[in-house]
Structure formats: structure tokens, C-alpha cells
Amino acid sequence: MSEQEKPSRRKFLKGAALAAGGAALSGCGDAASRNKAVQKTLASADAVNNPLQHFLAGKNGLAREFSEKDISPVFRANGSVNPRDAEYRGHALEGFENWRVTVDGLVDNALDLSLADLRAFPSRTQITRHDCVEGWSCIGKWKGARLSAILDAARPKREAKFAVFHCADTLGSSRYYESVSLPDARHEQTILAYEMNDAPLDIPHGAPVRLRVERMLGYKHAKYVTRVELASSLETFGRGKGGYWEDRGYAWYAGI
């Protein structure tokens, strides 16, 4: 009996030693991952990455555009895919015919736009790749109103630095929101999209209006947009980091 026990005991001790070593290492990594000062230091790389990436890409550098044959047969939807907010459900039942997008905040001429108004703005159609922060990519065709044209109509005040996008969906316990800098808001490929793959935007992909800001990761592309607010600072929104996922640890510049 003791003969039989020996190898298993040895195996157990060896396993325990390995586990202890591994736990000590990963415990160290976990403690550092939970430590605010360490994480702040790590996030300081964003202060280099954001300006450097924007400098390299240029203000007007375009995201690659693809051809019809590249369009993904299945375009995955993430985050909110069917908002349960009562107001949104009401709009969905009406086929979104009374949906409004307001443009306000630090502007000289606040706008209150119907979907028909949005369609009256200069539009852009683009076949682009959508990169989720999780790692996957899908290609889709988007048509929408150029945000730069909308901003021209709203006339942002001099002190406006950011465009903040308010959304109709609650994810977890907070309303989704996002923000981009004014140069990114004015980028040629930045649109408030109302069509995807030649059809009105469907609910999983942000019906009736979503942001497309093509040089950034998926979480920047706010869905179910109800309001574009021009602001000079992001501190007063959500937890102050400029977006729903930014408040939960993702980088605001969303460039990689």
C-alpha cells in the first residue's frame, strides 16, 4: 500500500511545488494588475501611442476601403444587440420613424434632426473593416451622413474639443456613450450611418443610427445614437474617461 502511495505522493508534491511556483508568479502579476499605480504607469503608454499614431496616420489618412466581394457574409454584433430600454423599444415598434438625433452642447446652432434630415446631409458610402477589441474583424458597407457636414451646420464653438455620442442602450447598468476628438469627428470617413450593406441599419448593428469612425476599434462606433454633444472636456461624462468601455479600462484613442 505504501509502495503504491509513493509515486502518487511524489507526484502530488511535485504538482504542489509547481502550483505554488505558478501561483506565486501569477499572484504577483495579479497583484500588479490590480494595483492602481502600476496600471496608471502602464496606461501612460497611451500618452505616447495616441499622438504618435495620429501623427503617423495624419489628420486625413484614410482607412482602407474594400470591394463588394470582400463584404463579410456574417457580420458579428457585439455589446448591446437588442436594447431593452423602454424608450428604444417604443421607437423600434414604430420602425424608428420618430427617431431624433440632437446636436447640441458647445455649438452656435443646435440641431434636432429626423432621419429624413440626416439623409438630406451630404452622405458617404464606404466598405470598411470593423475591428473588435477582442481581435476579430468583419467587412461591411456603410452609408451615412458625413459628421463634418453636420458639424458645419451646428457650428461648434471655439472651445469645443470633443464630440460626445449619447446612445439609447443601457449596457450592464450604464448608458452607452462614446467620444472622439473634433479632428476625428471631421475625418472624411466619419459618418452617422443609417444603412449597412444597402439596407436600413438593423437593430444588432445599431438601428437606426450609429457612428462609424473607421480608424478606430469597434467600441468607438457608438450604436443607437440619439445625441451628439460638443464639449470642452470629457470629465463630466460617465466616469470621466470618455466612453463606456474607456470607463472600464480600455484606451480612449482605440488605435490598436
Added chain:
Amino acid sequence: MSALRARKEKRASTLYLRHPAALRLTHWFNVIVLSVMLGSGLQIFNAHPALYWGKTSTFDRPFIELTYDYNADNQPIGVTRIGSLEFNTTGLFGYSSERGRGFPTWLTLPSYQSLASGRRWHFFFAWAFVLNGLAFFIWALARGHLRRDLLPTLADFKKLPHTIVEHALFRFPKGEEARRYNVIQKLTYLFVLFVLGPVIVLTGVTMSPTLNAAYPFLLDIFGGRQSARTIHFLCAFGFVLFFFVHVALVIVSGLFNNLRSMITGYYRIETGGER
């Protein structure tokens, strides 16, 4: 008699500076950096534990996938798919710690699921990797390390079959011959320095949608963003493979001497003869 002989043998060897301080420093710094990059990289991978070829994700036919399924007894099992091959990897890949998980907790940084945290580690230490690599390249070029120690000579290539056979028999160069890296070593180090290193950085950059706008040709070089992600992963796997072979050879070809030479710089070689 044997004591005399031992003393003689001791005298018939010499210590020489094999690894200058700059090399030792960048080497050990790289050990730390690559550990963090691997752990955080696997954490990021776990957010979507599948790899594809091409521009986009073909969800129904991934190139590699670490997923989970249920067996006949309705018990969850970890499944690793590579092309059309399928392996049960419960407890390691696909399913561990009683949940669906690409890589197990002990391989990821942090051990618990946190894409945000993994990304912060990865994109900070990516700079450490690049800067450390650049420091090494500048030093290696300036001090002739590349030309003198790493570039194989014609004679090296002639000895290649012989060196391969010797390695397979676990026989390693001795004496003056051991003063230089052997040809397999040189070629391996050059491959890591000029292929794995640059390609893992460039494929990383290719995954950035913002930098795609700056350097769209990178997408063409690597065949699309999802191919770049796959190649990035394969390079990481290459680094892991290199690590295991490297450490194994360090152990079998003289652990103490090798470790000393990478810590203090000094390596002992037998000078032979009776002198």
C-alpha cells in the same frame, strides 16, 4: 596522481569575456519583457480564442480555435481545432478552471479574465521590447557583434552537416572551437533577431486600424489583418519554442559555464595540450 591530473586540467583552461555587459543586460531585460508580452498576449488572445487567414474573421472555419464543447455525458470538454484536426485538451486549452477559456489561468497575465488589463501590459511592454531590441541592434552593429560573432562564415556553412550530427548526438564543441558560436547557434540567433523579432513587431503594428491608415502596405505584406494576427501568434509560438530549445541546450552543454557567461560574462574553455 589523479589530483595532479585534475590540477593540470584546471590549469589547461582559460576564462574569457564571452558576453559583454550590454549583451547581458539586453538579454536579461528581454527575458522579463517577453514573459510579460507572452502572458498579456495570451490574455488578449483569450478574448477571442480563434485565428483566421485573410482580411476578416471567417467565424465558421477558423485556422486555429481553442473552444469547448460537451461530451456524450454532457460534461464540458476543452477542444483545440487546427484546420480540420480536433483534439481534446480539457484542463489546458479551451476549458479550464471550470469554464471556457482559451489558455489556462497560469499562462495569462493577469490570471483572471481582463482584456483591458492584458492590453495595458501588452502595449506598455511592447515599447520596452522595441527599445530594448533597438538598443541591442545599435550595440551589436557598433561593436561588431553581428559581423564578428553572428554572421556565419563560409567555413561555418561547410561544417553545417557535421555540426547538425554532433548536436543530434549531444556532443558540443570543445576548446578553441567553443570560443565562437557554432553555425546552428548563429543561424538560430539570426533567425530570432531578423525574422521573429521584426515580424512580431510589424504584425502587431498591422493589427492597429489607425496605423493601417498610415501604412496600408503592411496589410498587403501579411495578407490582411487577420492573417497578421495569426502570424503574430505563430511568431510568439516561435519565441516559446526557441526558449525551450535554448534552455535545454544551455543545460546539456554546460549549465554552470553557460549561466556564468550570461551573468558575469566569463566563459571557460579548455586550452588543451599539457601547458
